[in-house]
Amino acid sequence: MADYHNPQFLITAEALAKQLAASDLRIVDATVFLHPAASGYRAESGWERYCSGHIPHALFMDLIRAFSDTSTGLGFSRPRPEVLAEALGALGISPADRVVIYSSGHVMWATRAWWLLRYAGHDDVAVLDGGLRAWQEAGLPLATDTPSHAPVTYRPSPRPELFVDKEEVARNMGAPGVCTVNALSPEVYAGTGEMHYGRRGHIPGSLNVHYDALLERGHFKSAPALREMLQSQGLLDAARVIAYCGGGISATVDGFACQLLGKENVAVYDGSMAEWVRDESLPLTTGVEP
Numbered sequence: 001m002a003d004y005h006n007p008q009f010l011i012t013a014e015a016l017a018k019q020l021a022a023s024d025l026r027i028v029d030a031t032v033f034l035h036p037a038a039s040g041y042r043a044e045s046g047w048e049r050y051c052s053g054h055i056p057h058a059l060f061m062d063l064i065r066a067f068s069d070t071s072t073g074l075g076f077s078r079p080r081p082e083v084l085a086e087a088l089g090a091l092g093i094s095p096a097d098r099v100v101i102y103s104s105g106h107v108m109w110a111t112r113a114w115w116l117l118r119y120a121g122h123d124d125v126a127v128l129d130g131g132l133r134a135w136q137e138a139g140l141p142l143a144t145d146t147p148s149h150a151p152v153t154y155r156p157s158p159r160p161e162l163f164v165d166k167e168e169v170a171r172n173m174g175a176p177g178v179c180t181v182n183a184l185s186p187e188v189y190a191g192t193g194e195m196h197y198g199r200r201g202h203i204p205g206s207l208n209v210h211y212d213a214l215l216e217r218g219h220f221k222s223a224p225a226l227r228e229m230l231q232s233q234g235l236l237d238a239a240r241v242i243a244y245c246g247g248g249i250s251a252t253v254d255g256f257a258c259q260l261l262g263k264e265n266v267a268v269y270d271g272s273m274a275e276w277v278r279d280e281s282l283p284l285t286t287g288v289e290p
Contacts, residue, residue, distance in 0.1 A: 032044065032045065046105065059093075076248055084156065119162045130218045174204070178238065183211040183254045204285045240265045248269065
């Protein structure tokens with residue numbers, strides 16, 4: 001962890017296990033499972049998996065409903081800051097708490113939750129590297145209870161710069177100093193695979209850094225490996241990075257990796273391809289070139 005510019009954004013299972021009794025610690029399970037659908041994916045709550053076994057004292061974060069704006073028709077749209085604050089307060093999380101987020105599935109759900117807390121202004125929040133799998137591989141215990149904390153008032157200090165909308169992405173297509181990066185698989189990026197979001201391809205000018213290429217067995221790659229990968233694509237030298245994917249989830253893996261390395265001016269296009277493809281006036285490019 002020490003080689004990362006911001007090692008506090010990640011925590012190991014062993015380090016977390018030593019802190020379980022801390023009164024200011026809030027552990028959050030943000031699990032969601034995705035299943036292929038006709039166009040895109042169908043989301044399934046991780047609640048049942050949580051109930052079958054979770055890290056002791058962990059709370060469950062409902063990313064599908066409580067921590068998303070369900071009125072947009074896009075799925076997983078970020079809630080307004082005051083709604084996000086209300087959902088955090090309902091879990092008993094205050095701005096003064098230390099928060100550790102994990103997933104029993106892909107780490108993208110933990111980084112999405114991390115991104116939302118950072119958006120709310122929360123500073124002391126980390127992702128469990130390797131998720132629940134790392135916890136179990138370390139031989140650490142699981143619990144099946146459903147712990148709770150008394151609700152609190154969460155006063156957010158929003159960081160609106162962590163998200164961008166469709167209009168900002170469109171304005172910055174090909175803009176000097178702005179590196180727009182597509183976090184989806186090379187096949188989806190190129191428009192050659194079976195999976196697509198209604199129209200094939202990627203936003204013109206955007207590069208491809210597949211989120212899974214930044215990971216190794218569910219853990220973030222070492223700082224030198226991440227730096228080499230992101231540097232080669234120009235992300236670390238760009239004045240601003242905009243990451244997008246299908247719905248603003250896996251893009252947070254790319255954004256999180258950038259911030260691990262100290263790249264601060266990074267935003268996620270929340271609507272991503274799910275929103276972009278709906279507007280036929282917005283262009284898409286197929287093939288492996290930006």
